[in-house]
Amino acid sequence: MINFNNTKTRFLIRATVVSLLLITFLSTPFYLKFYDIKSKFHYSSETQKPQLFPNSVIDDDNRIRITPTTSYPWSSIVKLYVTWGTYNSYGTGIMIDKNHVLTAGHCVYSHSRGGWANSIKAVPGADNGHEPYGHAWAINMRSYSRWINNADSEHDFALITLDSNIGLQTGWMELYTSLPSSSIYSGLLNTAGYPYDLDSGNNMYWTSESGGYTSEYNHFFYLDIEGGQSGSPVWIYDGTNRYVISIVTASWIGLDINYGTRINTNKFDCINNWITADETSTDKPDLRSERNSFAGFNPTQAGPGFTELDIWSKIINVGTSISNAFTISYYASPDTTFSDEDYLLGTDVIATLSPTVSTDSQWSGIVPDNIPSGDYYIGWIIDVDKSIDEFNENNNWNFIWDYKLIIDATPPTNPNNCVQINGVTESNVWQNEVDDPSFNWTSDLDIKSDLDGFYYYWGIDPNGTSSLYTKLALYDPTAVNSGTYYMRVCARDLLGNNASWTTLYVFKYDGTAPTNPTICEQSANSTESDVWQDLIDDPFFVWSEGSDSHTGVAGYYYYWGSDPSGISNSFSTTENFNPPAVSTGTYYLRISTKDYAGNTAPWTTLYIFKFYENIEDDDDNYKIDLGRNFDFSIILSNILFYGLAVIVGIVSAVVIYQGINRLRR
Numbered sequence: 001m002i003n004f005n006n007t008k009t010r011f012l013i014r015a016t017v018v019s020l021l022l023i024t025f026l027s028t029p030f031y032l033k034f035y036d037i038k039s040k041f042h043y044s045s046e047t048q049k050p051q052l053f054p055n056s057v058i059d060d061d062n063r064i065r066i067t068p069t070t071s072y073p074w075s076s077i078v079k080l081y082v083t084w085g086t087y088n089s090y091g092t093g094i095m096i097d098k099n100h101v102l103t104a105g106h107c108v109y110s111h112s113r114g115g116w117a118n119s120i121k122a123v124p125g126a127d128n129g130h131e132p133y134g135h136a137w138a139i140n141m142r143s144y145s146r147w148i149n150n151a152d153s154e155h156d157f158a159l160i161t162l163d164s165n166i167g168l169q170t171g172w173m174e175l176y177t178s179l180p181s182s183s184i185y186s187g188l189l190n191t192a193g194y195p196y197d198l199d200s201g202n203n204m205y206w207t208s209e210s211g212g213y214t215s216e217y218n219h220f221f222y223l224d225i226e227g228g229q230s231g232s233p234v235w236i237y238d239g240t241n242r243y244v245i246s247i248v249t250a251s252w253i254g255l256d257i258n259y260g261t262r263i264n265t266n267k268f269d270c271i272n273n274w275i276t277a278d279e280t281s282t283d284k285p286d287l288r289s290e291r292n293s294f295a296g297f298n299p300t301q302a303g304p305g306f307t308e309l310d311i312w313s314k315i316i317n318v319g320t321s322i323s324n325a326f327t328i329s330y331y332a333s334p335d336t337t338f339s340d341e342d343y344l345l346g347t348d349v350i351a352t353l354s355p356t357v358s359t360d361s362q363w364s365g366i367v368p369d370n371i372p373s374g375d376y377y378i379g380w381i382i383d384v385d386k387s388i389d390e391f392n393e394n395n396n397w398n399f400i401w402d403y404k405l406i407i408d409a410t411p412p413t414n415p416n417n418c419v420q421i422n423g424v425t426e427s428n429v430w431q432n433e434v435d436d437p438s439f440n441w442t443s444d445l446d447i448k449s450d451l452d453g454f455y456y457y458w459g460i461d462p463n464g465t466s467s468l469y470t471k472l473a474l475y476d477p478t479a480v481n482s483g484t485y486y487m488r489v490c491a492r493d494l495l496g497n498n499a500s501w502t503t504l505y506v507f508k509y510d511g512t513a514p515t516n517p518t519i520c521e522q523s524a525n526s527t528e529s530d531v532w533q534d535l536i537d538d539p540f541f542v543w544s545e546g547s548d549s550h551t552g553v554a555g556y557y558y559y560w561g562s563d564p565s566g567i568s569n570s571f572s573t574t575e576n577f578n579p580p581a582v583s584t585g586t587y588y589l590r591i592s593t594k595d596y597a598g599n600t601a602p603w604t605t606l607y608i609f610k611f612y613e614n615i616e617d618d619d620d621n622y623k624i625d626l627g628r629n630f631d632f633s634i635i636l637s638n639i640l641f642y643g644l645a646v647i648v649g650i651v652s653a654v655v656i657y658q659g660i661n662r663l664r665r
Contacts, residue, residue, distance in 0.1 A: 057197075057224045058256045063205040066192060068370050069125035070132045070344065073235075073242050075170040077192045077204055078103075079126035080160075080231065084113035090201060092193035094233035094244055095124060095172035098165040099136070099387065100275055102175075103231030104249045104261070105147040105156040108138075115148075116141060122162055124170040126194065128202050130365065133169050134327025134347035136162035136387060142274050144267075154217035156249040157261040158231075159274050163324050164387020169340055173235055176243035177268040180214040184236055184245060185262075187211060191223045191248060193232030201228040212257055219246040219262040234260055285323035286391040287382045289398035290314035290358055297378050301406045305369030306496020309405070313380055313398070315350065316358035323353045326383045328361045332376035332405060338397050340384050343371045373409040377401065411499045412451050412491040415441040415473065418504035428506040430551045432597040435509050436479040439487050455490040455498070462486050465501050482512040482550050510597035514548035517556075517575070520589065520606035530608040537611050538581035545575055546593035546601070557600065559590040566590055567603050584613050 057063075066074045078093040078101050093103035101122050108117050120138035123131050140161035146152040178184055192206040212220040221234065225248050234246035248260040261267070289295070294314035302309055311330050317323050327349050331342040346363040353359055361380075379399025386393060418441040420427075423434035453471035457464040460483060475487065487505040492498050520529070520543040525536050546553045555573040559566040562585060577589065589607040594600045 057226060058209075058222050058258070061224055062209065063195065063198065063207045063224050065198070066204040066206050067127055068132070068368065069127045069204050070370075072171045073173060074192065074204060074206075075125045075133065076167070076172050077125065077233070079123045079194050079204075080107055081121040081123070082107055082117045083119050084110055084117055087113055090194065090228060091230045092228065092232040092248070093122065093160065094231075094235075095167040095170055096175060096244065096271070097172055097275060098167035098385075099162040100167070100278075101138075101160040101162065102233070102244065102247060102271065103158050103160060104247055105143040105158045106249070107231045108141040108158040108160065109143055109148055111151050120160060122160065122166070124166060125204070126202075127204065128199070130368075131327075131347045131349075132344050133166055133385065134329060134349055136164040136166045136327075137325050139163045140278070144270075153250065153261075154215075155261065155267075157247050157263075157267065159271055161278050162387070164326065164383070164385060166327075166385045166387055169385035173233060173242050173244045175263055175268055175271065176236070176245050177263050177265055178245075180216055180262070180264075185211045185214045185219055185221075187236065189221055189223055189234050190237060190242075191225065191229070191232045191234050193225070193229035193248065195226035196228040197226045214262055216264060217262055218259050220252070220257050220259040221246075222256075223248075223258060225251065225258050284389055284391050285321050285353070285355065286318045286395075287315060287323060287326065287353070287388065288318060288392075288395040289380070289382070290316050292398070292400060294360075295398070295400055297400065297405065300403060301408065301495070302367045303493070303495025303497050304367050304371045304407060304409045305498075307367050308364060309345065309367050310362070310364045311345065311378060311380075312360065312362040314358055315353070315361050315382060317353040317355050321355060323350075323388055325349055325351050326353075326388050327385075328363075328380050328382050329384045330363050330378065330380045332371060332378060332407070333399070334374060334376060336377055336379075336399060336401065338377075338379040338381055338399060340381070342379075343368065343376070345378075367407070369409075371407050371409060373407055375404045375406055378405055408493075408495050409497060411497045412493045414489060414491045414499045414502045415454075415504060417442050418487065420505060420507065425507065428508065430508045430510050430597040432510050432599055435481075435511060436477075437485075437507050438474070438476040439505055440474045441489065441504050442473060450493045450495070452492050452494045455492060455501075457488040457501070458485065460485060462503065463501075464488055465490070480507075480509055482510045484508050484550075508551075508597075510548075510550040510595060510599060512548075512550060513599045513601045514546050514553055514593040514595040516591060516593045516601045516604045517543040517546050517606065519544040522607060522609065527609070530610065532610045532612050534612050534614065537583070537613075539579065539609050541577045541579075541589055541607055543575050543591070543606055548593075548595040548599075551596035551599075554594050554596045557592040557594060557603075559603070560587065562587060564588050564605065565603075567592070582609070582611055584611060586610050 069075060076095040078095060080091045080093050080103060082089045082091060091103060091107035093101035096102045109115060121135050123135040124133045138160045141158060143158040144155040146155040188208060189211045190208045192204055194201045195205055198205055207224045209222045212222060229248050232248040233244040234248060235242045235244045246260040246262050251258045295312060297309060297311040327347050329347050330345045331338050332345055333342040345368065346365045348361045348363045350359055377399050379397060382396040418439055420437045420439055422436060422438040425431050425434050453469055455469050456475055457466040458475060458477050464486060485507045486503050488501055488503045490498050490501045520541055522539045523542050524538065524540045527533050527536050555571055558570050558572055558577055559568040560579045566588060587609040588605055590603050590605045592600050592603045
C-alpha cells in the first residue's frame, strides 16, 4: 500500500501531475486544430417540426371538371342545397338507389346550427346552375346517434330520402364493404363533388388517387378535396361496376391526407335497413299538359352553348290528391317522340299542385352545348323519373308541333395564315433582332357574314386561352423579354359557336447573352493556371459547359496565344481544346460562348498556361512561383511546436528522475 504521508511519495505524485498538465496544455492547440479540420467535413441532418396548416388539396391539384354531367356515373353525383333557418349551405351526396342519397352527417345535422336541416334540395348532376334531371327534396333524414349526440367523426354520415324516384333517371352506385386491411382501401380511388374553391362550387369536379389506410370507422386517402365536397362518395371501379366504400368528411390538418367515414359492416347493414323501412305515399295525383295554345318558345334559331332560350307551358293536376314537388323536363327532339334519351334543355320544378288546379311552367337558359346542328321539335315530360305516383303515367308529355328550333352548332373556320409584320422573323425560329412583334392573320375562305370575331391569347403558355376578344384580324403586343410566345386565336360566329383554339404563330426572341464556363482544367499531367512549370509543353484543355436559358449553347469562340486580351473567329462546338506544343512563354486560353440565336458572351480568360524550359534556381519567375508553394510561417510554427514538445519531454524526464533518486535515498 502506498503511504501518502511519506514526503518522497508526495513529491513524486506532484511531479507526475505537473508533467501531465504541461503535456496536456501544450498538446491542446494541436488537437483543436485537428478537430477544426475534421469538422469541415462533418455534415449533420436537422429534423424540423412540421408546420400545422389546413391542406385539403395535396401537392398538385389533379381535379378535373366534369361537363356535361348527364352520363353515368356523373349523373348519380348529387349537389345538396341545405338550409338551417336563414343559413344556406351546400354539400355533395351520391344516389344509392332510386330515391336515396348518401352523404355526410354534418350535411344534414349541424350541432352549431340547432340540429336537423330545415330543408335539403338534391340536384343530381348539377352543372353550373343547370339541373339536367331537375331536383328532388328531402322528406326524411337519418344518421347515427353517435353523430347526433356526440359529433363523433367516426360516424359522420347520413341517409336522405327524397320525395321522388329521381334515381331512376340518373342511375346510382351500389355500396360495398370489406375488412379494414383489404387492398381496396389503398388502391386506386375516385371521388367527385362540388368544391367551393373551384368555380365557387357551381361545377362538378372529379379526381382519382391512391388510398392510404383505414381504421374500423375511418378511411384515409390522398384524394384532393375542398369545402363543398363533404358527403362526396369515394368509390372503386372494377371495370364493370362502381362501388361506394367511404364518404368524404374532413381534411387532416398538417398531414397532407384527407379522410372520410368508412362504410363498415354495421353501417352497410344500417343503411340498407333504413332504405327497407321507408314507406311510399299512396295518394295519387294525375299530372298532364294544358292545351298547346298555352305553350311556346323563343327564339327559333340558336347556337348551342351561347343562345338563351325561353320555353313555357301550362300544367294541370286532374287527379284526386295534391301533388308534391315534381319536375318538368324540357327536351329537343329530332322527331315527335320524346324520352329522356333526347337532348335535355332544362328543367322547371313545381313545388306543389292541388287537384284540378293548373299552373304556369317556364324555363329560361342557355342551349346546352352538346346539341348538334339540325331542326328540333321542342317538348316536355312531366315527372320524367316518375317520382310522383299517378293514376296515369302515359299522359305526361307534350310538344309544340307547328314550328321547330333550328340549331346551328357548326363552328367557324379559324384563320390559317398569320404573318409578323414588324421586321423579318419566322414562326418557331429563334432570333435576336425583333422584340416588339405585330401580327396580322387571314383565312383562305371568304369572311362570311356570320363570323363575329376572335378570342385571342398572347403569352408563354403553348395551350393558353383567354377571354380577350377582338373583331379585328390583327394584334400588336408590347415589346417582350427573351422567351417563347404564342399567338393563339379562337374564331367565333354570330350564334356563339367557337372554333377550337389554334396557335397562329410561335414567336421566339432571345436577346440575352449566354453565360461563359466557369471551370477549366489542363488535363495533360495536371498543371495550375498562371503558375510556371517546365514539365508540360503540349497542354490539353477541358472546360465546363456554358449555359443559356433560352436557345441553348451553340458553341464557343476561342483564342489561344500570348495576347491577354486576344480574340478570334475560331469556333468549337465541344468543351475542349488541344493546341500544339509551345515554347517558353505565357499563353492565354480565352473563349466567348455563343447561343443558337447568335448572342455571344463577353470574352473571358479561362486558363493562363505558363511554360519555361530548364527552370534554374536563380530564375526570378520560378522564385516567385516557388514562394507561392511554400508557407514558411507554417514551417516555423511546426519547428517551434515540436521543439517546445521536446523541451517539455526533457524537463518531465528530469523531474521524474530526480524524484526517483530522492525516493531511493
